[in-house]
Amino acid sequence: xxxxxxxxxxxxxxxxxxxxxxxxxxxxxxxxxxxxxxxxxxxxxxxxxxxxx
Amino acid sequence: xxxxxxxxxxxxxxxxxxxxxxxxxxxxxxxxxxxxxxxxxxxxxxxxxxxxxxxxxxxxxxxxxxxxxxxxxxxxxxxxxxxxxxxxxxxxxxxxxxxxxxxxxxxxxxxxxxxxxxxxxxxxxxxxxxxxxxxxxxxxxxxxxxxxxxxxxxxxxxxxxxxxxxxxxxxxxxxxxxxxxxxxxxxxxxxxxxxxxxxxxxxxxxxxxxxxxxxxxxxxxxxxxxxxxxxxxxxxxxxxxxxxxxxxxxxxxxxxxxxxxxxxxxxxxxxxxxxxxxxxxxxxxxxxxxxxxxxxxxxxxxxxxxxxxxxxxxxxxxxxxxxxxxxxxxxxxxxxxxxxxxxxxxxxxxxxxxxxxxxxxxxxxxxxxxxxxxxxxxxxxxxxxxxxxxxxxxxxxxxxxxxxxxxxxxxxxxxxxxxxxxxxx
Ligand SMILES: Cc1cc2nc3c(=O)[nH]c(=O)nc-3n(C[C@H](O)[C@H](O)[C@H](O)COP(=O)(O)OP(=O)(O)OC[C@H]3O[C@@H](n4cnc5c(N)ncnc54)[C@H](O)[C@@H]3O)c2cc1C
Ligand code: SF4
Ligand code: SF4
Numbered sequence: 001x002x003x004x005x006x007x008x009x010x011x012x013x014x015x016x017x018x019x020x021x022x023x024x025x026x027x028x029x030x031x032x033x034x035x036x037x038x039x040x041x042x043x044x045x046x047x048x049x050x051x052x053x
Numbered sequence: 054x055x056x057x058x059x060x061x062x063x064x065x066x067x068x069x070x071x072x073x074x075x076x077x078x079x080x081x082x083x084x085x086x087x088x089x090x091x092x093x094x095x096x097x098x099x100x101x102x103x104x105x106x107x108x109x110x111x112x113x114x115x116x117x118x119x120x121x122x123x124x125x126x127x128x129x130x131x132x133x134x135x136x137x138x139x140x141x142x143x144x145x146x147x148x149x150x151x152x153x154x155x156x157x158x159x160x161x162x163x164x165x166x167x168x169x170x171x172x173x174x175x176x177x178x179x180x181x182x183x184x185x186x187x188x189x190x191x192x193x194x195x196x197x198x199x200x201x202x203x204x205x206x207x208x209x210x211x212x213x214x215x216x217x218x219x220x221x222x223x224x225x226x227x228x229x230x231x232x233x234x235x236x237x238x239x240x241x242x243x244x245x246x247x248x249x250x251x252x253x254x255x256x257x258x259x260x261x262x263x264x265x266x267x268x269x270x271x272x273x274x275x276x277x278x279x280x281x282x283x284x285x286x287x288x289x290x291x292x293x294x295x296x297x298x299x300x301x302x303x304x305x306x307x308x309x310x311x312x313x314x315x316x317x318x319x320x321x322x323x324x325x326x327x328x329x330x331x332x333x334x335x336x337x338x339x340x341x342x343x344x345x346x347x348x349x350x351x352x353x354x355x356x357x358x359x360x361x362x363x364x365x366x367x368x369x370x371x372x373x374x375x376x377x378x379x380x381x382x383x384x385x386x387x388x389x390x391x392x393x394x395x396x397x398x399x400x401x402x403x404x405x406x407x408x409x410x411x412x413x414x415x416x417x418x419x420x421x422x423x424x425x426x427x428x429x430x431x432x433x434x435x436x437x438x439x440x441x442x443x444x445x446x447x448x449x450x451x452x453x454x455x456x457x458x459x460x461x462x463x464x465x466x467x468x469x470x471x472x473x474x475x476x477x478x
Contacts, residue, residue: 008423009421009423010423012104015095015102015419025396025420026395042086042269045104046427
């Protein structure tokens with residue numbers, strides 16, 4: 001997954017990632033712990049998370 | 054009669070509860086897998102953080118939201134918070150809290166003033182209720198009346214906390230309507246279960262009344278026929294309705310029916326949309342082993358660099374944190390010119406917390422920022438354009454269409470109540 005410029009930094013994705021793989025400070029970034037499950041994608045309120053299909 | 058609600062935020066759910074109560078067949082479409090928008094809980098490391106709000110109802114158990122919840126028989130308990138306090142430096146002339154501080158009660162806010170100014174405040178408290186000042190903004194008005202910096206700092210801290218605005222962006226009429234609402238409705242409160250306590254209760258009402266909520270279902274278009282809302286497109290399907298309520302704010306709603314609005318007769322509506330500015334803010338969520346604020350009321354921090362206020366909702370509902378822990382949340386307004394330096398704003402907020410809670414042990418759980426498409430308020434308070442749209446049977450509710458003088462979700466509730474009066478008579 002990729003986080004685009006729409007991200008406002010609301011942290012909603014952080015709370016739904018079971019791997020603890022997102023850090024947020026003004027903007028979200030995925031860490032090396034990300035397993036690409038794409039769960040976070042569904043929960044972003046501003047469509048900032050892109051997944052490859 | 055069939056009603057479609059676009060968005061399951063607080064405004065959408067309140068409307069759905071009311072309409073389903075009086076016999077409308079109600080369908081709610083929500084893009085996200087969760088219900089409640091910026092007013093629900095986010096479970097994080099055993100703490101009930103939130104998707105937006107700081108688990109606070111500005112007018113607590115006697116406010117417009119609670120009244121509406123009672124009217125639709127939503128079963129949620131709202132507890133009045135302790136009196137707000139204000140953190141003052143030991144000496145009023147100190148620029149910050151570094152040399153120590155003391156807390157005073159909010160209703161004693163005038164004590165740091167000179168005798169002359171205190172007398173003036175006492176007179177103004179009476180006279181402004183009879184003859185409401187109007188015309189300028191809050192900051193300009195204070196400067197005109199008083200020489201004292203203290204009142205300006207307090208005004209910024211109060212407006213930052215409650216509206217995520219600076220006092221020079223708050224129209225005087227709106228401020229005095231807010232004050233009148235404080236007399237009318239009383240001070241803040243916290244729902245048991247946090248924001249989600251309210252949302253769960255509304256969902257239960259809607260389901261019991263035969264309404265349906267479709268999550269993970271985005272509305273892509275509002276269908277307009279002869280200037281009248283007739284239905285929506287969601288997930289390749291058309292859903293027809295006699296009434297459509299949008300919870301997305303005026304601008305996003307207009308985008309869903311932009312073709313219909315192209316007509317020249319709607320030009321003034323589009324012009325108005327350009328004036329709408331969302332308010333921005335940062336919430337810092339702290340986990341603490343011991344109380345940091347020490348009471349369930351709001352702590353205003355007018356001498357902090359950025360943080361406007363802090364609350365500690367676990368004094369009302371300990372279940373919002375793991376056993377023995379406290380959940381403490383700060384809020385700071387972001388000025389439009391500082392949006393591009395969000396990280397700097399966050400660092401200033403974190404520095405403030407160290408000064409406000411020196412020697413206290415706490416962990417930063419999550420730092421959440423809100424602006425543009427997911428803001429603190431879609432329309433800055435005092436600039437809400439009402440609930441009607443140029444399209445018949447299409448209404449807008451939520452914090453892009455709040456009622457007058459209604460702080461945050463109380464404004465959402467006032468807006469919904471006004472909309473229901475228009476629709477139901
Ligand atoms: C940091 C912060 C602190 C706050 N603190 C407080 C507080 O302590 N007290 C208080 O009273 N208020 C507070 N607020 C304000 C309060 O949270 C909001 O005013 C309120 O939640 C907004 O509700 P709404 O009805 O406008 O709906 P929203 O919450 O905006 O919900 C709209 C819903 O519509 C959905 N949606 C969007 N587009 C579509 C589409 N095309 N199709 C289907 N669904 C769609 C969204 O996913 C969302 O769920 C705070 C806000 C923030 C951000
Ligand atoms: S949920 Fe979306 S907007 Fe919020 S922090 Fe995550 S990526 Fe950014
Ligand atoms: S893709 Fe899965 S693991 Fe990666 S950040 Fe999103 S939720 Fe976490």
